[in-house]
Amino acid sequence: KSLARQWQEEYGPQALERCIQACHRRARQFLAESRQRSDCLDRIVHLYFLLYQTVLLSRHASSREEFLQGLARLLFQSPGVRAILVKLEDQTLAYPEEASSLAYRFPSRYLNDPEWTCQARILSPGELPEPFPLQSGPLGVAKWILLPLMLRGWVSGILLVGTSQKVFSDWERVLLLEDFPEQINTSLEIIQEKRLEEGPLFDPLTGLPLEGYFLVLTEQRLREARSRGQRLLMLAIGVDRMVHVNQAFGFRTGDELLRILAERLKNFADSSGEIARGRSETFYLLVPEPRDLSDYLERLKGALSGPVDLGRFLLEVTLSVGVARFPQDATSPGSLLRRARTALHEAKRLGGNRVAFFSEDLHRRARTFLTLLPRLRKALRHKEFVVFCQPRLDLREGRICGGEILVRWQDPERGLIPPGEFIWVLEESGLISELGLWVAEETCRILLDLPREMFVALNLSFNVSPRQLWGANFVPRFLDILRRYRLCPTRIKIEITESIFIEHTEEITEELRKIARAGVRVVLDDFGTGYSSLHYLSRLPVHDIKIDQSFVQGLPHSESHLEIVKAIIALARALGKRVVAEGVETVEQLRCLQRLGVDEVQGFLFAPPVPWERFRQWLDIFPEEWKTYLQASSREVEDQGNL
Known part of the structure; x- marks a missing residue:
């Protein structure tokens, strides 16, 4: 107290208060620095723990994939880590699932770019390509730690660790950017050496290196x-x-x-x-x-x-x-x-x-394949596909006689995706059979939902590829679906393309015969555009031939297209097949096809492919003028034929 009085007498009454405030500030600063030092020490201890766990992973993992999956899970469980991305040329990993789009969209060209792969770095989201700057915030990522994955001096991939931590001590930087990537890359080399030691080096059949x-x-x-x-x-x-x-x-x-x-x-x-x-x-x-x-x-x-x-x-x-x-x-x-x-x-x-x-185009195609494949697997599990339908009209009776079922992908991220963007991935991955069976089941279900008067007058078709007919027991499973729904098989048509002639085997012919014997009609789609063979056409159980729209578009003015269509119709008549023309867009094309004797047509002149619910409504309100026009045109063509 005497010291306080002395301060007040010598320096004034406010000096003591300023001194006490300064002491408080220094005390708070000391405590904060102590907490920071304690937090930093905790993070350093955890980094040493990660180094130890990485060594253990390399001892137990039997493959690079198993090691990287274990490492990614280990890192994602670490304090402050919000996202993990592993980008290899042939593999992509992401934690959590929300970060998967970042991994798939990270350009693969960076794997061969020395600017990106020369050394480990800590980067802000803005230093990374799109969409990192936009998506880092929602993930809670303040910094990305980029670690090149090396194998025998070659860059094999990139590991990106997204963390909420903004500041790193010098000690942490040494561990993160030097010791940790060195241990990861050493582990990758150990795993490769172990696989070489444990597995055979040469193929016993040919004597060649594996x-x-x-x-x-x-x-x-x-x-x-x-x-x-x-x-x-x-x-x-x-x-x-x-x-x-x-x-x-x-x-x-x-x-x-x-x-x-x-x-x-x-x-x-x-x-x-x-x-x-x-x-x-x-x-x-x-x-x-x-x-x-x-x-x-x-x-x-x-x-x-x-x-x-x-x-x-x-x-x-x-x-x-x-x-x-x-x-x-x-x-x-x-x-x-x-x-x-x-x-x-x-x-x-x-x-x-x-x-x-x-080529880079092939690389982009392969990258697209790898990007879409896991999303399509998820889409099949979650039933993200929807059926559309385009009507077919009987020209002789002037009525809707059926429709072609077409598939669209209702992707939660991109919305409605047309089949041209994803069917090829399903084909090449073998998932097309699973989608095909789902389409078959949906077709049966929606047919049975129709009123009886519509059901008996309508049949629906859907596409089946040669790959589906080859494997996965598609035909017996398809026929089992028909039995379960107790559906009359004549209400269903399957459409196959002319590639069946290129990839034709006796097994495929037999599978088609099983389908035809069950009562399902077979349509040969896109006729005239591929490898047409009269020998195969006479042997395959084909009921209808569908003229490709590329020939229909040239009618009635293209002489070559007109002659091709006449030849297809004559061939179909000689073999006892019905003829369907697709891609009809104008009244001129329609009248020409009527005169030539086509049985059924489909195309944008009547309706584009629409969701099944809209197609169902359209059945009730099919324009009366179209019915009248088609019936009158049909009678006119018949009268000209009689004359």
């Missing part, structure tokens, strides 16, 4: 090529229709075929390249890029294709080849191999027996 060992050999070749400025080619070589060989002659014959082709490949490549056995019927060849590439590829196909003597018979073999170039297309072993496989997939998709080169 894919894991081939990547090690490829890595050595790429290092040498880079130091010399040399260009290399990675070829993925696939045997066409190997599944059919195994089905028709057995797996022993298939194995013997692969052994003979491996010997041919060894003799062709000699010592100039690295050869390997890939998955199933695939071989890999890594060679210096030849001066005349087209000549080299022709010689390769000539050396491997052609008749193969399998003892009891000769088998004609064709090959598809996918080509990727180093360093233009990829600079790491794994990405070079994957891009060659992408090109091979394209060669097979186009019908086989051809060469396809990797």
